[in-house]
Amino acid sequence: MPGLVDCHTHLMEYATAEIHHTQGQAQEMAAISNLLTALQAGIVATGEHHLGHLVLSMPMAQYKKIRDMLPMASAIAYGCCWLGFEPKVLTSATWPGRSETRDTLTDRDYELMAEASEFPGENIFMNYTCANVPLAAAPNAGTVTYEESQLRHIIELFHKKGKKIGAHIEGDEAARRFLACGGDVIHHGHGISPETGAIMAKQKIPLVLTPAAGTSKRPTSPEEALAFYRQGIFLALASDSYIYPHPQADWISLPKDRLSGPADFLKVSGPVLRYFVENGVKKSDALRLITVNPRQLLHPEEGCAVLKPGCPADMILCSRLPAIETESLEDILLVITCGQIQVDRQI
Numbered sequence: 001m002p003g004l005v006d007c008h009t010h011l012m013e014y015a016t017a018e019i020h021h022t023q024g025q026a027q028e029m030a031a032i033s034n035l036l037t038a039l040q041a042g043i044v045a046t047g048e049h050h051l052g053h054l055v056l057s058m059p060m061a062q063y064k065k066i067r068d069m070l071p072m073a074s075a076i077a078y079g080c081c082w083l084g085f086e087p088k089v090l091t092s093a094t095w096p097g098r099s100e101t102r103d104t105l106t107d108r109d110y111e112l113m114a115e116a117s118e119f120p121g122e123n124i125f126m127n128y129t130c131a132n133v134p135l136a137a138a139p140n141a142g143t144v145t146y147e148e149s150q151l152r153h154i155i156e157l158f159h160k161k162g163k164k165i166g167a168h169i170e171g172d173e174a175a176r177r178f179l180a181c182g183g184d185v186i187h188h189g190h191g192i193s194p195e196t197g198a199i200m201a202k203q204k205i206p207l208v209l210t211p212a213a214g215t216s217k218r219p220t221s222p223e224e225a226l227a228f229y230r231q232g233i234f235l236a237l238a239s240d241s242y243i244y245p246h247p248q249a250d251w252i253s254l255p256k257d258r259l260s261g262p263a264d265f266l267k268v269s270g271p272v273l274r275y276f277v278e279n280g281v282k283k284s285d286a287l288r289l290i291t292v293n294p295r296q297l298l299h300p301e302e303g304c305a306v307l308k309p310g311c312p313a314d315m316i317l318c319s320r321l322p323a324i325e326t327e328s329l330e331d332i333l334l335v336i337t338c339g340q341i342q343v344d345r346q347i
């Protein structure tokens with residue numbers, strides 16, 4: 001089957017410090033280590049997010065240099081991030097390694113993010129985020145960030161550069177504002193109502209669900225995900241690695257006090273995909289949410305997944321269907337990318 005694709009991850013930036021406690025040049029080693037963990041889990045492409053970091057100061061271009069060395073089809077999105085601490089804190093990919101407590105971003109910052117972004121990831125945060133700190137430490141988490149006029153202006157800056165824009169979104173107010181101002185892709189979308197879902201389906205706005213965590217709100221449940229699917233919304237599932245599973249994500253079997261990462265992708269997506277299959281969705285259609293759908297978001301130019309000369313043919317060989325029939329990585333026997341076997345569990 002096609003290789004797994006996790007289109008919302010932070011493996012090269014935030015997760016390097018969180019998992020490996022690295023800074024400086026060692027960040028590159030940590031980034032590669034995290035991506036290797038993903039590849040071993042059958043993930044042949046990730047959607048990386050570079051949002052700027054309070055400490056890590058690796059320049060924007062370096063992320064692409066590292067990615068280009070690796071046998072994965074990862075894509076990188078650049079953005080800025082509002083953290084819901086008191087005071088609120090802003091970071092930006094355009095000035096990594098520092099933070100501001102007020103909005104100092106210029107049009108040029110947004111233009112640089114747009115120019116460098118390879119897919120519409122969480123380029124902007126429509127809500128202040130709690131990131132990986134306890135909710136009590138981020139009292140502003142969930143509050144909507146951008147007024148309509150500023151949002152419309154930022155979206156226009158992306159569109160003028162010929163780029164789509166994605167956003168970190170929770171709740172109807174933020175989602176409706178983003179849709180009204182011409183936004184293109186919603187990430188997380190926790191707490192979005194069926195009425196807003198209907199608008200998304202009509203406007204053909206893709207939704208990247210992160211069923212384990214990602215915002216201050218309870219993530220989208222398997223039942224709510226199926227309802228969005230039946231509304232006709234283009235869906236992808238992602239891990240948002242590395243992240244602590246949300247306390248209310250009770251369909252996730254992972255421990256809530258341990259950061260979950262790409263090796264847990266099957267456990268993050270399994271409950272949603274099994275619920276889809278139990279309710280009549282074909283297994284091959286359910287699997288699209290962790291393979292060809294996210295790949296299309298990252299690489300729309302590739303067209304559909306076919307086996308023929310010149311096509312990527314990134315695939316995995318499994319003894320049981322991942323996420324639906326098994327959550328064990330032992331069942332992913334081979335991982336093939338770039339015309340080579342990269343991982344072989346049979347030897």
Ligand SMILES: [Zn+2]
Nearest residue numbers: 008049122240
């Ligand atoms: Zn994220």
